[in-house]
Amino acid sequence: MGEQLGLRERKKRETRQHIADMAMGLFMTRGFENVTVAEVARVADVSVNTVFNYFRTKEDLFLDRQDSFVDEPSRVVRERRAGESVIAALRRDFFEALDEGDWRSGLNDGAEVVVRLINESPSLMSRMRELAERREEHLAETLAEETDADEDDLRPGLVAAQVCAAIRRLAADGIRRKIAGESHDDVVRDVRAQARLAFDLLENGIGAYGVA
Known part of the structure; x- marks a missing residue:
C-alpha cells in the first residue's frame, strides 16, 4: 500500500x-x-x-515555484548553522545562489525573460506583489518563532522587511541591467560587490540578532 x-x-x-x-x-x-x-x-x-x-x-x-519563493528566506533561517546569525545565514545563502546560478539569487539564466513577461501582465505583477508580502510576513513569523519573540516585539517584522527589501533590490537591479543588454558575467560580478555592501549594512545594523 x-x-x-x-x-x-x-x-x-x-x-x-x-x-x-x-x-x-x-x-x-x-x-x-x-x-x-x-x-x-x-x-x-x-x-x-x-x-x-x-x-x-x-x-x-x-508561478509554479511560488511556495518555494515564499518559504526560501525562512528555510535559510531555520537551517542556519550553530553560532550563525540570521543575517550571516542569509548572506551565505545569497552568495551561494549567485555562484550556483540558482533561482534563489533572482539572477539565474533566463530570469530577465520571466521578469519581462511579468511586467507585461498586470495580473502577474499584482500576484508578485502579493507573494513578496507573503514572503516578508512568513520570514517575520519564522524569526519570531526562532527568537521566541513576544507578541509586541517589532524586531522580527523590522528585520524581515529590511532583508527582503535588500534581496529584492539586488535582484531587481541585476535584472534591469540584463534586460538592458549587459553580459551575465558583468552583472553577477557587480551584484556580488553590491551584495557585500548591502549585507554589511544589514549586519552592522542588525548585528548578532538571532544567533542560533
Missing part, C-alpha cells in the same frame, strides 16, 4: 510539472496574456479540469 501511494504521489508530481512546463513554453513564446488555460491543457494533453486540479488559477501555472 505504501509503495502504491508513493507511486501515485510521484505520478501526480510528474503530471503537475509536465503541465507547468508546457504552460511556461507557451507563455515564453506568446506572452502570458495571450495564452488560455484551454490551450495549455491541449498542449499538455490533459483536460482543462485536470489543469485546475493542480493549479487554482492561470497565474499559478506561471
